[in-house]
Amino acid sequence: MITGHTKLYGIVANPIHHIKTPQEVNRLFAEIDHDGVLVPFHVLPENLAGFVDSLRGMENLGGMIVTVPHKVEILALCDRIEGDAAEIGAVNAIRRESDGSLVGAMLDGKGFVGGLKAAGIDVAGMDICQLGAGGAGAAIAFALAEAGAGRLNIVNRSQDKARLLAERVAAKYPCTEVTTGPADSASRDIVVNTTSLGMKDGDPLPTEDTAFRPGQVVAEVIMQPEETPILALAKEKGARTHPGRPMLREQVRLMARHLGVPGA
Structure with missing residues (x-):
């Protein structure tokens, strides 16, 4: 039951209808007997700065989870950053301190790699x-390299953006070969879609190279729909598919810990 003692948390996104985080986080709160509730906030990009500033004055707010499309822009709106969020260039969790300051962190990558591990998929050497x-x-690129990926090829509509990310990852994790060549899907051990393509009806596939095969993994970060078009196609071709939900499940406790939830 929500009372005047209940600690508030939120998730901010645009759009908001597809998110599964409230269900997972509130389930965790119930499991650990935490008097808190997480609710969704639909905020347009042009209103993000004002929304974030308003959080500083909410005394019973524990923090916010951040998702598409706000992860990059919200980095500059935080007062402090923990971990490698600044190096990654994005934030997906913000803790509100008692003085109203906002502390950001990025947990997507660790959650994704943790979801793969929970499914018995070790990326080391892949x-x-x-x-x-x-x-x-x-x-995810930083986390895959940190976990020991042998080679990481980054494909993006903007080749400059892919190249800059590859350079940053390679500088920190020189043991991983980081490239930006063609997808060459058939030769890969794992193909992972980290874009939002597949979330909406009518979206194009995130790659035109769909030469998927048995023996490889095709993974997704999108939660809804659970089976995106790229996963459906990979399944038809005999590849092992890995949906987006395990990433969220692994992230939930990481997020709760960053938000300062007791017992998480």
Whole structure:
């Protein structure tokens, strides 16, 4: 039951209808007997700065989870950053301190790699093609390299953006070969879609190279629909598919810990 003692948390996105985070986080709160509730906030990009500023004055707010399309822009709106969020260039969780300051972190990548591990998929030494170089993509690229990926090929509509991300990842993790060549899907151990393509009806596939095959993994970060068009196509061709929901499940406790939830 929500009372005047209940700690408030939120998730901010645009659009908002597809998100699964409130269900997962509120389930965790119930499991650990935490008097808190997480609710969705639909905020347009042009209103993001004002929304974030308003959070500083909410005394019973624990923090916010951040998702598409706000992860990159919200980085500059935080007062402090923890972990490698500044290097990645995006934030997906903000803790509100008692003085009203906002502390950001990026947990997408660690959650994605954790979801793969929970499914028995170890990326160490693997040849991986990543589709997308946005906020989630940057976090995942760093996390894949940190986890020991042998080769990471980043494909993005903007080749300059892909190249800049590849350079940043390679500088920090020189043991991983980081490239920006063609997708060459058939040769990869894992193909991962980190873009939002597939979330809406009528979206094009995130790659035209769909030469998927048995023995490889095609993974997704999108939560809804659970089976995106690229996963459906990969399944038809005999590849193993990995949906976006495990990433969220692994992230939930990471997010709760960053937000300062007791017992998370």
